[in-house]
Amino acid sequence: MANIVVLVKYVPDATGDRTFTSDNTVDRVGVDGLLSELDEYAVEEALKVVEAGDGEVTVLTVGPEQAADAVRKALQIGAHKGVHVLDDAIAGSDAAATSLVLAKAIEKIADYDIVMTGLASTDGAMSVVPAMLAERLGLPQLTFASELTIEGDTIRIRRDGDAATETIEASGKMVVSVTDQINEPRYPSFKGIMAAKKKPVETWSIADLGIEASQVGTAAAWTKVLSFEPRPPRTAGEIVTDEGDGGTKLAEYLASKKFV
Amino acid sequence: MTTPTPYTESRERGELRQAVAELAGTFGRAYFLRKARDGEKTTELWSEVGKNGYLGVAVPEEHGGGGGGIGDLAVVCEELAAAGCPLLMMVVSPAICGTIITRFGTPAQQAHWLPGFADGTTTMAFSITEPDAGSNSHRITTTARRDGDAWVLSGGKTYISGVDEASHVLVVAKTEQAASGRLQPALFIVPTDAPGFTAQPIEMDVVSPEKQFTLFFDDVRLPADALVGREDAGLAQLFAGLNPERIMAAAFAVGTARFALRAAAAYAKEREVWGMPIGAHQAVAHPLAQSYIETELASLMTQKAAALYDAGDDEAAAEAANMAKYAAAEAAVDAVDRAVQTHGGNGLASEYGLGSMIASSRLSRIAPVSREMILNFVAQSSLGLPRSY
Ligand SMILES: Cc1cc2nc3c(=O)[nH]c(=O)nc-3n(C[C@H](O)[C@H](O)[C@H](O)COP(=O)(O)OP(=O)(O)OC[C@H]3O[C@@H](n4cnc5c(N)ncnc54)[C@H](O)[C@@H]3O)c2cc1C
Numbered sequence: 001m002a003n004i005v006v007l008v009k010y011v012p013d014a015t016g017d018r019t020f021t022s023d024n025t026v027d028r029v030g031v032d033g034l035l036s037e038l039d040e041y042a043v044e045e046a047l048k049v050v051e052a053g054d055g056e057v058t059v060l061t062v063g064p065e066q067a068a069d070a071v072r073k074a075l076q077i078g079a080h081k082g083v084h085v086l087d088d089a090i091a092g093s094d095a096a097a098t099s100l101v102l103a104k105a106i107e108k109i110a111d112y113d114i115v116m117t118g119l120a121s122t123d124g125a126m127s128v129v130p131a132m133l134a135e136r137l138g139l140p141q142l143t144f145a146s147e148l149t150i151e152g153d154t155i156r157i158r159r160d161g162d163a164a165t166e167t168i169e170a171s172g173k174m175v176v177s178v179t180d181q182i183n184e185p186r187y188p189s190f191k192g193i194m195a196a197k198k199k200p201v202e203t204w205s206i207a208d209l210g211i212e213a214s215q216v217g218t219a220a221a222w223t224k225v226l227s228f229e230p231r232p233p234r235t236a237g238e239i240v241t242d243e244g245d246g247g248t249k250l251a252e253y254l255a256s257k258k259f260v
Numbered sequence: 261m262t263t264p265t266p267y268t269e270s271r272e273r274g275e276l277r278q279a280v281a282e283l284a285g286t287f288g289r290a291y292f293l294r295k296a297r298d299g300e301k302t303t304e305l306w307s308e309v310g311k312n313g314y315l316g317v318a319v320p321e322e323h324g325g326g327g328g329g330i331g332d333l334a335v336v337c338e339e340l341a342a343a344g345c346p347l348l349m350m351v352v353s354p355a356i357c358g359t360i361i362t363r364f365g366t367p368a369q370q371a372h373w374l375p376g377f378a379d380g381t382t383t384m385a386f387s388i389t390e391p392d393a394g395s396n397s398h399r400i401t402t403t404a405r406r407d408g409d410a411w412v413l414s415g416g417k418t419y420i421s422g423v424d425e426a427s428h429v430l431v432v433a434k435t436e437q438a439a440s441g442r443l444q445p446a447l448f449i450v451p452t453d454a455p456g457f458t459a460q461p462i463e464m465d466v467v468s469p470e471k472q473f474t475l476f477f478d479d480v481r482l483p484a485d486a487l488v489g490r491e492d493a494g495l496a497q498l499f500a501g502l503n504p505e506r507i508m509a510a511a512f513a514v515g516t517a518r519f520a521l522r523a524a525a526a527y528a529k530e531r532e533v534w535g536m537p538i539g540a541h542q543a544v545a546h547p548l549a550q551s552y553i554e555t556e557l558a559s560l561m562t563q564k565a566a567a568l569y570d571a572g573d574d575e576a577a578a579e580a581a582n583m584a585k586y587a588a589a590e591a592a593v594d595a596v597d598r599a600v601q602t603h604g605g606n607g608l609a610s611e612y613g614l615g616s617m618i619a620s621s622r623l624s625r626i627a628p629v630s631r632e633m634i635l636n637f638v639a640q641s642s643l644g645l646p647r648s649y
């Protein structure tokens with residue numbers, strides 16, 4: 001028996017243009033968005049776990065109104081119910097504040113065994129929320145799982161590092177983050193799409209979670225983006241014509257850029 | 261979040277579109293052409309689409325399907341074509357055969373066949389066309405005669421798609437009415453490995469993984485339950501299959517047009533020969549804009565036809581389905597033509613995959629019912645003009 005809470009994030013579509021709002025945060029309202037691709041692996045893994053045993057998958061998102069789409073997508077894929085923390089005060093929150101909201105929401109969900117997350121969000125890409133969350137909830141964390149096995153209430157994961165492959169395990173309640181190597185996420189079936197309409201989704205404000213507006217949002221952020229500018233357009237590369245000295249020229253170029 | 265109006269699709273249908281488009285995107289044009297040119301089938305694509313339930317969206321839920329309508333199935337067909345990897349057998353297997361068995365099959369036939377249509381594990385070809393009775397299907401001569409409880413089928417068919425991929429063919433034959441002695445159509449499910457059944461491939465100049473066949477039925481013996489539903493329901497069964505067939509053919513063509521237009525627009529934005537993108541020349545831009553309009557109009561009529569059909573109004577659906585099929589075929593043929601022209605020499609290069617579409621897009625204008633036969637139908641039944649043939 002494992003009830004799993006999966007964190008899902010609504011992110012701007014990476015194939016579209018990204019823009020920023022006047023307070024220098026990513027514009028999440030005016031752009032097309034979707035369920036962060038990396039979270040699909042977490043939803044898939046959670047579904048595999050409950051399908052192999054039993055239990056329910058609850059997906060949790062913190063985000064603007066459109067973030068409901070991320071919840072819907074997860075419900076279409078097969079998650080059982082959703083929670084959406086929606087509050088204007090949350091806009092502009094940094095990872096620390098986001099983890100606070102998530103932790104309070106998870107405590108309110110209460111009936112869970114595992115919190116599962118992706119390895120990072122495809123927009124922020126910091127990978128810190130799972131660790132912060134584990135800290136706030138006082139739970140062990142198994143991060144960057146590229147393989148996961150369950151025995152009783154013990155979970156064992158494989159974490160592939162550059163230098164070594166670690167096998168780590170923990171028991172009881174825990175936070176697990178999974179990589180994009182762990183599985184092949186499924187597509188929502190037509191039945192799944194239709195069934196998602198009837199699945200329960202609760203919407204909570206920060207007041208419902210006992211959080212003050214001053215604890216979240218831009219004002220509470222530990223860092224502040226002062227300015228930004230778009231990456232300059234790519235310039236044409238330098239073409240080395242091989243006149244017998246191609247290798248030397250390549251080596252010179254790499255040396256000039258301090259690659260060799 | 262927009263509220264659907266009668267002129268936009270439901271949110272769920274939009275999401276189905278998106279899911280199929282995403283899956284189709286992982287296959288794409290290059291995969292399709294490689295398979296077709298190597299003489300292989302797009303089996304992986306078919307199974308993947310089937311596994312996710314997309315081939316069975318219109319099969320009733322109690323038989324393992326999605327419980328949706330032909331409008332949902334059409335969206336699946338369109339998105340695959342729009343990604344450059346159409347599945348021709350969708351028009352035949354789930355849309356024609358699946359519909360006829362769903363609406364007219366005996367409970368035993370439904371229980372036996374529909375789960376396979378739901379997950380795509382069953383592929384059934386459909387055969388009506390005969391060498392001497394093309395557009396005039398009243399003239400078919402394939403007959404089934406009773407022999408005790410069994411049936412004996414003799415005759416032949418031509419231009420039948422995908423027989424090599426199908427375990428069975430739904431054959432339109434004629435039977436002799438016991439009372440009047442008149443010949444009436446009746447439909448039979450015929451195994452492709454039955455003794456006396458021969459399929460000969462027809463050499464085609466179309467790049468497609470699906471092949472066409474001429475079929476010979478040499479006293480093929482069939483069990484009693486090979487007859488779909490009742491013997492006297494053949495005509496009603498045929499009519500039931502016509503609208504889905506046309507709606508699917510229209511969706512297939514709309515998808516084809518969208519694929520060609522997307523390629524053309526992308527190319528016209530990039531290609532520069534006079535210091536500006538060729539798309540800046542109206543001679544290039546206007547035909548593409550026109551094609552876009554024609555495609556959108558065809559798509560709208562396809563949706564209308566599907567909505568009428570799914571609402572149970574077969575008669576109103578017939579006019580819309582025919583017009584959708586006509587408009588979509590014209591849009592596809594023109595869009596491909598214009599996309600090729602936009603690409604200049606590259607339009608005919610294998611790498612761009614458009615040249616092969618010149619022939620394949622013409623299929624929409626010929627089959628399953630030709631442009632001329634639709635114009636005959638509209639002239640006669642919509643305008644009340646005299647019957648011309
Ligand atoms: C790739 C491909 C796949 C096919 N797959 C299948 C399949 O799976 N199953 C199946 O049963 N059939 C299939 N067909 C057959 C298809 O449905 C027929 O080709 C089509 O119905 C036209 O019939 P025909 O080829 O005999 O042309 P004909 O009937 O000989 O017509 C030739 C031309 O004359 C015109 N014409 C004929 N009669 C009239 C009239 N009264 N008024 C005006 N013009 C007229 C037609 O419009 C056409 O332009 C397929 C065909 C192709 C090309």
